[in-house]
Amino acid sequence: MLLALRGMDALPIPILLSSLIPGLIIAFLREESVRTRRVLNLGGAGVKLALVGVMLWGVAEGERYEWRLSILPGLEISLVGDSLALLFITLSAVLWLVTTVYAIGYLEGSPNRNRFFSFFSLCVTATVGIAFAGDLFTFIIFYEALTWATYPLVVHRGSEAATRAGRIYLIYTVVGGTVLLFGIVWLYALTGTVAFVDGGALAHVPPEQYPALTGIFLVLLAGVGVKAALVPLHGWLPTAMVAPAPVSALLHAVAVVKAGAFGIVRILYSVFGIELSWTLGMAYVVIGAAAVTILYGSLRALYQDDLKRRLAFSTVSQVSYIALGTAMSGPLGAAGGLVHLVHQGLMKITLFFCAGNISETHGISRVSEMAGIGRRMPWTMAAFSIGALGMIGLPPIAGFISKWYLGVGAIEAGLPWIIGLLIASSLLNAAYFLPILKTAWLDPHPDASSGEGEDVIGIREAGPLLLLPTLATAALALGAGVFAEAEISPLRWVWMVVDRVFGLVQP
Amino acid sequence: MSAALLYALTGALLFSTGLFGLLARRHLLRKIIAINVMASGAFLVLIAAPGPMPDGAADPVPQAMVLTGIVVAVSATALGLGLALRLREKTGRSTLPEDHPR
Amino acid sequence: MSAEILLIVAAAGTPLLLAALWLSRASRAVAVALAPLAALPALLLTAWPAPTAELVLPQIFTGIRLGLDPVGRAFLFFTAALWTGAGIFARSYHAADPRRDAFFGFFLLTLAGNLVLILARDLLTFYLGFAAMTFAAYGLVVHNRAPAGFRAGRVYLALALAGEACLLAGLMLAAAHADGLGFDRLGEAYAAGEMPAILPYLFVAGFGVKAGLVPLHMWLPLAHPVAPTAASALLSGVMVKAGLLGWIRFLPFGSEPLPGLGTALIAAGVIGAFYGVTLGSLQREPKTVLAYSTVSQIGYMTVACGIALLSPAYAAIAVLALVHYAAHHAFAKAALFLSVGVAPRRSHPRMRRVWLYVGAGLPALVLAGAPFTSGAAAKAALKYAGEALPGGWPSLLALLLSVAAAGTTLLLARFLTVLGDEGPEAGAGAKGGGHPPGNARDPEPSPPPGRWIPWVGLVLLVLLAPLWLTWAYPPPPGVVEPTPVLGLFDSIWPLGVGGLLALGLWRFKHHLPFARAHVPPGDLIVPLERLATHRHAFPVAVARVRTGMGLGESSRRLLVGITRTAAVATLLDRRLTAGAALGFLFLILLAAFGIALLA
């Protein structure tokens, strides 16, 4: 059966449906039907993973999946499963499964789980749709859907703070989405095309339209920049961390910020093309914005005591690596940026899981309260350490691989100052992550009055449903780095993307 | 001045008077009457329209229209009066409040 | 897979395997028990005759390449030997330590990193090991969890990170310009002149932190006294040498001469040699004294690096000198550190104290370059390399080195005098230093065999090392082996001068004002730390910019404005229902249309 599926052009559809249908059914289940909900959630995630696996296999062998639905003359919903899309989709599918398990554990016994899981699935559907989008028209459809599917998750707790965060989130993203729509329509009106074409759809545009194209680029960048949390459009992200931990995890690792980053990649590579982006000087704008964001996010993270807030600012900083790398005009930088899409996801989701574990099990949400937590939750903190050290860029964790290719790519692209940026960012990352590790592992637990008391403190770990996903993603983050050059690794896939989609050749 | 023009001008005058009454008078009965005056004005203009009949015979189309229009106006008046009565019943007044409650 | 490869795998893998065992509570005891022996396979590997094989794992990380070359073998030898010795020492030293398991966890990780970096055959594998070692060693430095330890750890990490930063930048530059990541490719790229000029500078700075190059040495005097004794021995004896190995591996020795950098390194080395001696003499804690001694000794080795950069023709001999010096210093310094762990006490029987002082004095003499020791041989090699310099520089250098050797003698004499001190500073236990909590306060009648056996072993190794080195690291072809005897007088007079100076100082310490002077350990770091307390400048600046731009205020005003306008609109909207208003609007619209249509 899988063989038959491999050749199916409309394979993107079942992949989308595998989360859409459970999401819709769950919305109308009764709150008590725990078992049905679990079966639907995990079943959907499993099916999606299997289908994505089939598609990965197909794409690796040169297949290209394409499905189109004409909406208007010249406008169509097109779902394209190419190697770049699959990079993002695989990440989403894997992390969805993991996060679902985590969320089941996290929300046990809390109200409104139907709504939560329903929108959770819709959120993933929208994310996958963004990845599959074969043109800007399809892109914005899912992009906006993502906004509204995420809102109920952000305000899930229904508290004052959650409502406020939700309002801020919506203001940012709706305005961003509208700006993006504006840009897309402008582009459509100007050139008559919004399609994604490998190497850039606008290569043929005559130079007299370049000023308009510059404007369009800026508008589009501002539109996706909101979700990608480019400074100064990042304000929503640290606020949105009031959401439940699995939501933050998904938001920061896969769904929203990555959608924005992926949008930047698409705009750079599939709409304008990297050459035109450089001709217009816009690639440099992206690089500049990313550079500012990277530094600013890290600097702000330094001063946050709230763990999730610190992580959120860290996301602001880290996600811009993706934009930074893809805006450089070389294969190495592109690889670094693209692979960071996956690597950052794996590491950041681990960190947020850990933050969730800590607050769920011990009610601790501030860094200053974390003294000695490593002794109480050794596994959680081990996972956290992997994530944090990876973020700093310590080899052999995944983060180093991204940073390495970004740096080498920067020189290749003739932008050596970016190395300074990367280094500065790494140092800042160290400055805000290492104190957490030190506090957690080395400082005495407040319950231990003296040196002798330390043995008294027993282990109190999070439940298995919380711990296993955490360890799984930590292992993936480590594995993605240790086996970076293995046959099956994100980096390998990225080389293929770089090779195929951008027509760049692996060095 | 031809008869048609006289009709038309009278009609316009009536219509304007009615419109003024509708807008400026507050009592609902007056407003409803004003509507009827407006309708009459419109009918007069309609009657004044020179038909396409080459032999000078009266054009039947406006006549038919006016007749229909009168029927419509009568039913409208009925509805308006009914509403005015209901309003009086509910509010004890025969005028509309200056603004509406929100 | 050949036996040699297997041995390489075992050498690098044993500590990793034990570290993995450590992770599980069930097998942790096994891992801790075996930890001191984790370096034995590596030691075995150094005995392999003429190693040539290379282990290549292209799928792991960015491609792992491990192998052994002569330089690596020399480094591997003293590294593995010291880790084993220090490990056995630590077993006993931490016997009653509640955090013993944690100590050995970091021990294993640090060891793994250290071995990997020595065996590495390409840039990134080296970096992998180097980074692992650097970060895991933090756990050793702060082992006692005391404020002083954390401060030292903070300084250590800050400097190490700065070093890593330079290193990473250098690696990226190198990778972008070289055709591959192997050391061979790096050398080819250097030779072809394809490398950016800044590259050697980055590497010098990057590894300089670890090596303790002045002024990047500040972490050494802070970290050594607070770390457990075995860890201090490893830090000074082995890990500092990792920086040196980094220089050997990454700098363009033997390619185009780099006069600027070479001269700078020689100058830094000479300055370091004197600086370490001067500041070290002003310290009151034995391990701090030793730390400054390391700074001073590294100065000599820096000079050798400078020579190699200055004169490619002399690169091989300079490297030879470096290796000899590194090995000799490693053993001697580790033995000295361990002697702190078996330090003589007034309560000890007289004979034992004498033996202990003899045992501590021997490596001290070696370090000072006493004749017929590895110290003398190393210094001779260095002077021989110095011949590369033009004009009268070689003799000046020789003189400077001799004077510095006198300083070393003085410094080590200082060490021996403070070794027996039992004052609050010397014990360091009160400051949370040297001794682990469990046994720091107990007056010990005698050091247990678990401590003195490795100590004695190291002292013996100090004496035997030169023999072994001539076998393990023969001079490269074309290089005449320097005679180990430098001229008796040349090696004796610095000892004599230093000894007399020390005696004089000790005798008149109550009369000389400067003898009581004290510079806080870490010297330069103190003002720097003060600077760092201004770290809240950034949030303050952000807040100021916000208020300055009036962002908060203006957005609030905007909001108020909008709300008011909307309220007015609501009022107006109610009015629009009134008949008069409607009529007015009707007329206006009619007029508007009339004008618009007829215009």
Add this chain to the structure above:
Amino acid sequence: MESSAWAAWSVALPLAAAAVAIGGWRAGRVAAYLTAIIAPVLAFGTLRAVQEAGPLRHPLGGWGAPLGIELHVDGLSALMLAATAVVGAATTLYAGAYFNRTTGRWFWLVWLLLWTSLNGVFVSDDVFNLYVMLELLGLSAVALVALAATRDATVAAMRYFLVSMAGSLLFLLGIALLYARYGTLSLTLLGLVAEPDAASLLALSVMTLGMMAKTAIFPLHAWLPPAHASAPTPASAVLSGLVVKASFYVLLRLWLQVFGVSGGGFEAALLVLGALGAGAVLWGSVLALRQRTIKLLIAYSTVAQLGYLFILFPLIAVAGPWAETAWQGGVYQVVSHACAKASMFLAAGSMVKAVGADRLPALAGIGHRLPISFTAFGIGGLSLVGMPPSGGFIAKWLLLSAALGSGNWIWALVLVLGSLLAAGYVFLVLRHAFEWSPEATRPTHPVPRRMEAAALLLALVALGLGFVAAPPLDLLGPLPGAP
């Protein structure tokens, strides 16, 4: 059946049903249900017929113009018929559960008459016939509002009645002027002969003014919110969804078909219309943001959304090659807004019934207390905002691309700003939906499934319109009166 008779049947069917409805509640309900089933079939039959044979022309009873009544169905009419059928069917389903024998005694009759007149407006080719249908429409709409029988509803109905009558009579005056000038009543014929002379333009002005009052375009909108908000919910749905569109439809016919303004020469007047539209978008949205009860909020949003329709006029005039895109967008906005707005009203009615209050804070936690209705409201609201995928999105895409394509930045900005403001007032409801306050756990009154289903059905149509835009727009054909 002869293809051209589709139009006649679509008027006759609800009329016949209305006749039956005189018989009382039960008879009326059966008749309305039957209409609800058959009308969509008829509507889609008409769509197909137009698709296959082009515009249909049907002389009623075999009598042609000038004396007889001629029906004319082109793409626009067919689309309006279809929208009416869908919204009407859903509303009927909803009303069947909403009313009971007492409250709904007259509802079926009035509603079926309204349905008749709506269809009548859309198929008339004769301006006088149009007038009659408009009058019937206005009167039955007023009656529907009055059915609520509250004080507010009575006041609102009275006001609605006066405005509606004034509008109709202005229209009648215009007809008289046109007839006096051209001697014909047929829209088609008028389109061929009309010239922009003083009399014609005066006629155009008064007719436009009349229709604007009935469409409740800013600043003549003030009667609409209280009327739509205080009417019974099913009535609100059709009033906001369909009735205001009927007079807009007449405006389209007048300006585009009769006077052929897209050919040029009317720029200033079209600009005035557009300015009014822009004013409506902003004014209506801001006021919607200020409302504290849900039905008033939705009603003000209608005021705002109608503004989009008027932006169509200047776009047609200045957009050059993009005029046709603007035209498609405008019509699509009519259709999708009809479905979306009706579904929002229906869902809001259910929610108000469930919580027993119409203040927004009372809706706390409505997301899980009444998920289906809330979903319907949400989808409808998002279509209104222009969120993809939905009909509203397609409409906004088309309008926006016309504005940007022709370089008319001002209109583009108004469209974008309108979207943002719409998101704002939709959010006012959404934010309470997920709130977790004590009110959120209070039990709800039961809401019949049919009511919830009707709202959801319409919402899904609004959603579906986002996917099937091509066939309806094909059917719509080129911009009437284009050069």
